[in-house]
Amino acid sequence: MPLDIPAVRLTGIAPEIALCATALLLLVIDAVLGERRNRWYLPALASIGLGLSIYFATEAWGTTRLELSGMVAVDGFASFVKITLAVFGLLTVWLGRDFLVRERAEEGEFYGLVLFAVAGMMLMAGAADLIVVFLALETFSLALYVLVGFRRRSLLSQESSMKYFLLGSFSTAFFLLGIAFVYGAVGSTNLYGGEDGPGIVSSFMATGASDVGLLILAMGLLIVGLGFKVAAVPFHMWTPDAYQGAPSPVTGFMAAGSKIAGFAALLRLLDVTLYPLREDWRPLVIGVAVLTMVVGSVLAVVQEDVKRLLAYSSIAHAGFVFTGLIAANDRGVSGSLFYLATYGITVLGAFAVVAVLSGRDDEKVTLRDYRGLFYDRPLLAGALTLFLLSLAGVPVTSGFVAKLVVFGAAIQEGYWWLAVVGMVTSAIAAFFYLKVLVVMYMQEKETEDAERVRSGPLSTGVIGLAALATIVLGLYWGPLIDVAERATLFFAGG
Amino acid sequence: MTDVPPGYFLALAGLMFTIGVIGVLVRRNAIVLFMFIELMLNAVNLVFVTFARMKGNIDGQVLVFFVLVVAAAEVVVGLAIIMLIARRRASANVDDVRLLKW
Numbered sequence: 195m196p197l198d199i200p201a202v203r204l205t206g207i208a209p210e211i212a213l214c215a216t217a218l219l220l221l222v223i224d225a226v227l228g229e230r231r232n233r234w235y236l237p238a239l240a241s242i243g244l245g246l247s248i249y250f251a252t253e254a255w256g257t258t259r260l261e262l263s264g265m266v267a268v269d270g271f272a273s274f275v276k277i278t279l280a281v282f283g284l285l286t287v288w289l290g291r292d293f294l295v296r297e298r299a300e301e302g303e304f305y306g307l308v309l310f311a312v313a314g315m316m317l318m319a320g321a322a323d324l325i326v327v328f329l330a331l332e333t334f335s336l337a338l339y340v341l342v343g344f345r346r347r348s349l350l351s352q353e354s355s356m357k358y359f360l361l362g363s364f365s366t367a368f369f370l371l372g373i374a375f376v377y378g379a380v381g382s383t384n385l386y387g388g389e390d391g392p393g394i395v396s397s398f399m400a401t402g403a404s405d406v407g408l409l410i411l412a413m414g415l416l417i418v419g420l421g422f423k424v425a426a427v428p429f430h431m432w433t434p435d436a437y438q439g440a441p442s443p444v445t446g447f448m449a450a451g452s453k454i455a456g457f458a459a460l461l462r463l464l465d466v467t468l469y470p471l472r473e474d475w476r477p478l479v480i481g482v483a484v485l486t487m488v489v490g491s492v493l494a495v496v497q498e499d500v501k502r503l504l505a506y507s508s509i510a511h512a513g514f515v516f517t518g519l520i521a522a523n524d525r526g527v528s529g530s531l532f533y534l535a536t537y538g539i540t541v542l543g544a545f546a547v548v549a550v551l552s553g554r555d556d557e558k559v560t561l562r563d564y565r566g567l568f569y570d571r572p573l574l575a576g577a578l579t580l581f582l583l584s585l586a587g588v589p590v591t592s593g594f595v596a597k598l599v600v601f602g603a604a605i606q607e608g609y610w611w612l613a614v615v616g617m618v619t620s621a622i623a624a625f626f627y628l629k630v631l632v633v634m635y636m637q638e639k640e641t642e643d644a645e646r647v648r649s650g651p652l653s654t655g656v657i658g659l660a661a662l663a664t665i666v667l668g669l670y671w672g673p674l675i676d677v678a679e680r681a682t683l684f685f686a687g688g
Numbered sequence: 689m690t691d692v693p694p695g696y697f698l699a700l701a702g703l704m705f706t707i708g709v710i711g712v713l714v715r716r717n718a719i720v721l722f723m724f725i726e727l728m729l730n731a732v733n734l735v736f737v738t739f740a741r742m743k744g745n746i747d748g749q750v751l752v753f754f755v756l757v758v759a760a761a762e763v764v765v766g767l768a769i770i771m772l773i774a775r776r777r778a779s780a781n782v783d784d785v786r787l788l789k790w
Contacts, residue, residue, distance in 0.1 A: 325751055332758045336765050343769055352773050359769050360721055363762055364712055367728035370755060371705065374732050377748055378739040 205254070206261025206268045206320065209247035209276050210313040216243025217309035224302025233300060237291040237652075240305040244283045244312070251276040251316075260322055264384055267322040267462075271531075274681035275319035275458045278535045279451060283312040285542045285656050286447040292650035293443050293549050297345070297556070304344060308447065311337035315455035324373045324383040324416075327459050331369070331423065334455060335362050338448060342440040345556060354439025361432040362422070369419020375412030379405040385467040394467055410474050416463065417478060423456035424512045425505075427485040434497075437505035438559075442552055445501060446545030449508045450538030457515055457534055465522045472522055479520055480612065487513030487619040494626045500548055500559050503626060504541065507585055510623050511537055517616055518600035521607040528678040529599035535674070536592035536667050537585075543660025544581040547574055550649040550657075564630065566639035574649065575634050577661050584664045586627040587620050592667035599675065697738040704731035716781050718770045722763075729759050 204211060220239050227233075251273045258269045266272075286308055294300040314334030321327040339362065343355025376394060377383050384393045422429040437445045464475055490510030497503040515537075518530035551567070551574065552559050568575040584591035597620065601613040649657070667674060704727055711724030733752045740748025 325754055329754060329758065332762065336761060339765055339769065343772065346772070349773075349776060352769070352776070355769050356718060356773055359766055360712075360718065360725070363722070363725045363766065364728075366762075367705075367708070367725055367732065370729065370732045371735065373751070374735040374739065374748075377736065377751070378742070381739075381743040381745060381747075383747065383751070 200263050203261055205250075206259075206266045207317070208250035208253070209280070210316050212246040212250055213243055213309045213313040213316070216240065216246070217306040217313070220309070221302055221306045224306075233302070236300075236302050236305050237287050240287045240309055241284060243309055244280045244287070247312075247316070248277055248280045251280065260386060264386060265323045265326050266317070266320045267386065268320065270681035271458070271462070271527075272316075272320040274531055274535075274678060275454060276316045278454060278531075278538065279312050279315050279319070282447060282450045282454075282538050282542060283308060285539075285546075285660070286443055286451075288652040289443040289446070289542070289546050289549060289656045290441075292653040293441060293556075296554070296647065296650070297441075299345070299347075304341070307337045307341050310334075311341065311447070311451065315451050318455040319458040321459060321462070322385045324376060324385065327463075328366075328370060328373060330455075331419070331459075332366065334452065335366070335423070338444075338452065341444045342436050342448070344444060345439075345441050348439070348555065350439045351441065352439075354436045358432050358436040365419050365422035365429060368415050369422075372412045372415030372419060375408050375415065379408040379412060385462060395470060406471075406474075409471070413468060413471070413475050414478060417460075417475070417482070420456050420460050420463075421482060424453050424460070424515075425509045426482050426512050426516070427489040427509060428482075430486070430489070430509050433509055434502045434505040437508070438499060438501045442501070442545050442549035442556055442559075445504075446542040446549075449504070449541045449545070453508065453512060453515075454534040454538055457512075457519070457530060461519060461527055461530060464519060465527055469522060476520060476522075479516060480609075483513050483516035483520060483612065484615055485513075486510070486516060487615060491619040491622040491626075494623065495629075497626070498561050500561060500564065500630070501545075503561075503630070504544060504548070507623065507626075508541065510619060511585070513619070514597060514600055514616055517604040517609070517612050520609060520612065521600075521603040523603060523607055524679070524682050525606060526600065526603035527682045528675065529596070529603045531678040531681060532671075532675055533596040533600050535678075536596045536664070539660050539663045539667075540581050540584045540591075540593060543657055543664065544578060544585070546653055546656045546660065547578045547581070550574060550647065550653050553647045561630065561633050562640065564633050565637040567634040570639060574657070577657050578634070579631055580661050580664055582627040582630055584668070586624040588624075590665070590668045592664050592671065595668060595671040595675075694738050694742050697734060701731045701734040701738065704728075704734065718773070718781070719767075722766055722770065726759060726763070729755060 220236060224236060254268050255270060255273045260267055287305060290304055294304060311334045314330050317330035321330055339355055339359040342358050343352050345351035373383055380394050382394055386393045418429060425433040468475060487510055490506050490513055494503055494506030497506060515530050515533050518526040548559060584593035587593045587597045601616050604613045708724045708728035708731060712721055715721055733755055736748040736751050
């Protein structure tokens with residue numbers, strides 16, 4: 195029997211391959227060169243790998259095709275998300291370097307795991323088959339479970355790692371059951387379908403509405419699985435714990451990266467593949483969105499720990515992105531992309547400041563430790579102010595523009611009341627961001643620090659870059675929104 | 689060979705999945721929790737295989753291999769994390785793990 199070997203072109207996953215290859219090389223180099231005092235070559239190599247993946251992702255910009263027998267999509271949407279993720283990865287690597295050197299815990303594995311996580315997240319953006327979504331989800335989740343527990347001496351870090359792991363695999367099982375039900379309902383798990391085989395929607399149209407109940411049940415389970423990753427209520431329980439226990443640079447990376455990766459898969463699944471069934475999934479997603487916005491904003495108010503506060507804020511932000519997803523029009527999708535990119539950079543900047551301020555062992559993270567910060571370290575306090583204002587959505591920052599775009603998209607589809615809920619919860623959220631500002635500017639410092647942790651050059655650079663991006667995108671948002679819109683133009687192709 | 693109706697397999701898978709969910713919710717030992725999660729994954733595998741037979745295409749059976757491999761990778765990472773904690777605390781009870789709250 196002649197064996198028909200399908201043509202394999204790896205260009206579709208070139209950014210991911212570049213990252214995985216670099217990560218493996220990095221681990222080998224670290225093992226060969228062994229313990230040295232200054233291992234500058236590790237972050238340098240990681241940066242080169244991330245730079246290569248940006249290059250490959252830019253190469254793919256402007257094409258729309260399915261690769262690897264319809265398993266991955268190569269389109270503007272995927273390229274946009276991949277480039278954004280690589281930028282997040284770069285910031286994380288630089289920030290992590292300073293942090294690890296300070297904590298005397300630098301290991302080659304850190305950079306390797308960050309690269310693997312970025313690769314998995316990138317695959318989420320390009321996945322055109324549910325089983326690839328599953329593989330990508332597990333790839334970046336497994337890397338993150340370990341990264342969360344990276345402060346090995348800290349019990350807190352280990353606890354959060356275990357909680358994140360147990361709840362994460364629990365939710366994965368539901369996600370997988372969702373895939374099984376999709377397969378049972380339509381006999382295929384492909385998001386697009388085409389010459390290589392049937393897709394979910396085309397099979398569904400062909401067989402008629404006989405299995406629509408099973409498909410809707412499956413949809414719900416898939417939303418549970420992905421909702422867990424983007425920290426949507428009621429699947430958010432892990433978020434504050436994991437955020438608090440993880441090393442601060444990793445927390446920033448989780449907030450920025452797993453959010454955009456999870457939403458990339460949700461956007462492709464709901465707004466493209468299941469678009470014909472939008473009247474069926476919308477009520478469910480609207481419920482999740484409203485709950486997420488309200489619970490995230492309200493519970494953040496009572497937090498005393500800055501990392502937990504930012505965790506609840508990240509939950510609320512997931513809710514805001516959902517409004518763009520629910521709109522399911524071009525503006526909604528491009529708005530969500532813009533939102534996720536700007537939010538990611540801002541939140542990475544905020545956690546960079548937290549990482550510097552947290553001091554040895556990453557422990558000074560309560561609001562009390564921030565008292566009178568402005569008089570002590572005006573530049574850091576100023577940068578944190580900027581990031582918090584952007585997260586609150588104050589004009590002249592990127593956060594304001596982002597909220598405007600997603601709420602605008604929701605109003606365009608007639609969901610004006612959803613936008614109203616968003617604005618009210620934004621107002622509640624502004625309260626706790628202001629609370630931090632009050633503590634920083636208007637309260638006296640209690641005790642003098644025994645030792646003052648200096649911000650390393652890389653951390654300073656990351657904070658500066660993030661602050662610059664927050665301001666610039668708040669004033670000249672046009673170009674990035676343009677790019678995000680062009681990313682959605684060839685989004686539906688396939 | 690007599691033909692067992694696919695509904696039986698699905699019922700069995702549903703039972704396994706439910707036992708898994710209940711186990712995760714009521715048991716307190718991290719390793720036992722993890723075993724119940726594995727049970728859920730295997731229930732899903734059974735669903736895949738059953739649907740593959742009902743639909744008459746091989747995709748579902750292929751998917752099972754992916755799930756098996758990922759589950760194995762998950763065990764490696766998961767047991768390492770649980771071991772790390774158990775060594776420090778001499779217990780794998782999740783109720784002892786409560787430094788983090790609210």
